[in-house]
Amino acid sequence: MLNIAYIGFGKSTNRYHLPYLKLRQDKFNIARVVTPTLGKRAEEQAALEAEGTIFSTEIDDIIQDQTIDLVVVVTPSDKHYQITKQLLLAGKNVMVDKPMATSEIEARDLVNLAYDKGLFLMPFQSRRFDSDFLTVQRVIKNGYLGRLVDLEVHMDHYRPNDGKELGTSVEGSLFDHGVHLVDQIISLFGMPNIATYDLRATRILNSPVDDQMEINLFYPKAFKATLQTTELAAIQYPKWQLRGTHGTFVKYEVDEQENDLKTGIMPGEARFGVDTPQHYGHLVYYNQSGDRIEKFIPSIQGDYGRVYDSVYNTLVKGTPKLVSDEQMLSVMKILSAGVKENGPHVIKF
Template sequence: MTKKLNIAYVGFGKSTNRYHIPFVKTRENIVIKRIVNRTLGKRPEQAELEATGTLFSTDINDIISDETIDLVVIVTPAFAHYDYAKQLLLAGKNVLCDKPLVETLAQAQELVSIAQEKKLFFMPFQNRRFDSDFLTIKKVIDTGYLGDLIDITVNMDHFRPADASQGENFDGAWYGHGVHMVDQMVSLFGKPQEVQYDIRATRDYDSVDDYFSVNLLYPNLRATVAATELAALPHPKWVLYGTRGTFIKNDVDQQENDLKVGLLPGTEGFGQDSPADFGQLTYYNQNGDRIVKTIPTVAGDYARVYDAAYDCLINGAEKLITDEQILTVIEILENGFKK
């Protein structure tokens, strides 16, 4: 019999109900035992979960005192991540925390140290490691079509000219979007030798940042992560240049778009690209022939973060995201606002 992983959520807002629970429901080896939220109503999502045995309350101590809980997933506003993660780790709970994990390297180091000392699982929910477009560019790199990679750029573009907002650095695009893209690059290439920053507010100069173009510099490679909220015509999502070829993937992963229209994981066609959205590869083979190929998109699946947590906690596998990677990402984010 397959061992079940009993999980609890802290937070029951849009992110929990869009990016977490629909994917967990596709995994029979994961059971949602408890959910704690500051306020409780009688939303259909709550009633549906209660009908299958999930317990709801407003007190995090209900999770802490429940010895059957194997993993606690924090999906609250980002400013609360540090306090909840520290409280849960000190109480001996394994923790998976939504992004951005925390604001400062010192906070991340403290939480990682507590987890190490208590031999607990602690990891951020970096679901975009399982974006279909990211998995596709990993495949292209691994096949060697491009030769030695010399330049890679990932863009996250929107056109939201009237959505400027107030807040702190932690509330802007660099922490909100950049955390995913930096993590993707760190997962591929490790810690960069140098980072060059351009982070700005472009819609309202008194608002939080809504634009960034940041270069992560490695030996013989520049990795650029960029985003803007003023792209009426977006950049390609990925552009890769190598010594033998170029790969361009114009469109984003479709999981989020499908979720927004009510298409759920596990249904036919969920998250799939149409052939018109496949990436285009141009390279020169060993004979000097110019080859143009369409590369079908690799299927994405955000539930694979939960699979990785299960394998670590139940089967003793290594963590998907190492402590070194956790600290590297937060250090790069925090340094973006240091003078």
């Protein structure tokens, strides 16, 4: 069993991490939590303390605890680099929420430090286990579409009144929602040859914080992946569109885990995160005989807890990390290039 310590006890820790560990108590023990606001989530804190978790306000409490096998950093994004480096220097294995740093330079520093010290370092890329993404992976693997030509993936909302007047690039859509999409594409296709960027502040004009983005990633054999996010989508756009030489796949609905978690439906409960048949992706392709085949593809059930399964297997069994060092750095290279210049621009890698 691995002893885990958390730095941060806000919404993300309680919504996207801890519920999944309740199904994995044979593998993980929540030994410590460090938070600057003790008692802010009194009910959740009391429940963990009743099971033996120690709460405190100082990171040094974790650093000095030699029984801790893994520290999970779930703090504001601009603190990730500083806290993660402090933990690595102290000899701790770390999983850090996304984005793992504010730049490629910072990320490379962390990766090199972890490598030199023989420590585990990985970002919490939970959306590799989104239902819709897992289903897209299967469609691609099964070869229904032939050679891929275009892929479009969206992460859209309608939040017209939530724009920010002040802030930094790490608070914008590219480093927030975009990091998930970039990681998904990197996990499928690796590093592109060229990227084009269009980052804009659309709700509060002239804000330094982008809230809408489009990235085009160009690969060999005429393949392009388009990643888009907006906060002004009053009418839903497909989450995924894939077009290839043999067919097309379209999926509208996103993974249901986040919606269920927000409404209090927890992992392990009946129908948690299960896609309904009317939300299955639509596939049209032509087989080797030239017949047009049209069907709906049942969604693979997602499970963010599988990130923790992968961490356990790496630390206990020595399996490769879910997110490799090369993939971490590729993601951060693409993010950093996006904010390297103002306005639409092209970057060659």
